[in-house]
Amino acid sequence: MSDSLKGKNNKVRVMYVRKDEEEAPRRPARSAPQGRDSTNKRGEAPRRGEGRPRRDRPDDGAGRRDKPAAMPDSPWKTHYQSEDEPLAADHGGISGKSFIDPEQLRRQRAEETRVYGENACQALYKSRPDSIVRAWFVQSVTPRFRDALRWMAANRKAYHVVDDEELAKASGTEHHGGVCFLIKKRTGLDAESYLQQTVAVEKDCVMALEDVSNPHNLGAILRSCAHFGVKGVMVDDSAALESGAAIRTAEGGAEHISAIQTDNLPEDLERFRQAGYTVVINSGRQGKPLASVTMPAKMVLVLGQEGNGQSEVMAETGDLSVSIGGTGRVAGLNVSVAAGILLAEWWRQHL
Numbered sequence: 001m002s003d004s005l006k007g008k009n010n011k012v013r014v015m016y017v018r019k020d021e022e023e024a025p026r027r028p029a030r031s032a033p034q035g036r037d038s039t040n041k042r043g044e045a046p047r048r049g050e051g052r053p054r055r056d057r058p059d060d061g062a063g064r065r066d067k068p069a070a071m072p073d074s075p076w077k078t079h080y081q082s083e084d085e086p087l088a089a090d091h092g093g094i095s096g097k098s099f100i101d102p103e104q105l106r107r108q109r110a111e112e113t114r115v116y117g118e119n120a121c122q123a124l125y126k127s128r129p130d131s132i133v134r135a136w137f138v139q140s141v142t143p144r145f146r147d148a149l150r151w152m153a154a155n156r157k158a159y160h161v162v163d164d165e166e167l168a169k170a171s172g173t174e175h176h177g178g179v180c181f182l183i184k185k186r187t188g189l190d191a192e193s194y195l196q197q198t199v200a201v202e203k204d205c206v207m208a209l210e211d212v213s214n215p216h217n218l219g220a221i222l223r224s225c226a227h228f229g230v231k232g233v234m235v236d237d238s239a240a241l242e243s244g245a246a247i248r249t250a251e252g253g254a255e256h257i258s259a260i261q262t263d264n265l266p267e268d269l270e271r272f273r274q275a276g277y278t279v280v281i282n283s284g285r286q287g288k289p290l291a292s293v294t295m296p297a298k299m300v301l302v303l304g305q306e307g308n309g310q311s312e313v314m315a316e317t318g319d320l321s322v323s324i325g326g327t328g329r330v331a332g333l334n335v336s337v338a339a340g341i342l343l344a345e346w347w348r349q350h351l
Helices: 102-111 118-127 137-154 165-171 191-197 215-227 238-242 242-252 264-273 312-317 335-349
Strands: 002-006 013-016 075-083 112-115 132-137 158-161 179-184 205-210 232-235 258-261 280-284 298-303 320-323
Touching: 002 215, 013 118, 013 232, 112 118, 112 165, 112 242, 118 132, 118 137, 118 179, 118 242, 132 137, 137 158, 191 264, 205 215, 205 264, 205 335, 215 232, 215 238, 215 242, 215 335, 232 238, 238 242, 238 258, 264 280, 264 298, 264 312, 280 312, 280 335, 298 335
Parallel strands: 132 158, 205 232, 205 298, 232 258, 280 298, 280 320
Antiparallel strands: 002 013, 013 075, 112 179, 132 179
């Protein structure tokens, strides 16, 4: 702890407790001079100043005396510095660093994300409570999060009951649903790690997304995948599936999906093909009508770029191309709607 005062010469005087290792050995108590009683003639203790040598501070010639040196046995040190000299923090080894490393802060923020929405946060608490770092609630939702609040209190997880305006600041959106969690992001699997888990599985569907980045579309796809039993979604950025908007739109579905990170989608599709999966492409009007197609029991369903559909590379990679019939009055369906229709047909055929 530190304090500062200005002396007569307008310099800042800073006083702080010395560290233990800096303390000089304390001087032994003075003993009375030999041959002289420590009391006065009347047997009383000596008055202040009596029997003690006077310590006059030297005059600097202008009627002012120099600053006294700190007593060697005093727990305080005195440091004089000018007004222009910045005051350096000395924590005495108690509070550690006086600043946060910017690189460490950026790394920490990259590893964390904010999740909001009542259903999303309830599902997250039930499936991975240890990932919760901090939480914010409005008063009206706390009864429905009673178990979560008890768990956080028992595990020393910080939480705050705030008003709606404060929660909007904490979550970064007005559509927070009354609750927000700060969580540690999950790391995505690679294609080989996912395939090791499904070696003996006879029925499995993996969703592969090419350049689909809208968080609301991603959230809607995650919700359909969870509803129809899909366990893995392959994307070029697994962190996109952990965004607050995507998880909120998924309404709890994100907790049932594993993100599969891909740096080269055609190569990873070939890995799945070698493991017995059929690569199915949704190619608009050019593919076989969905109503006449037998969907493979083990397949990777590839959905293309938002607004443009699959790229030419993806169109050539597929083993089976299907189309969703309609009136033709619009160019096509939203990618999340198309995903729901295709997955519903796969689920129906392989109940």
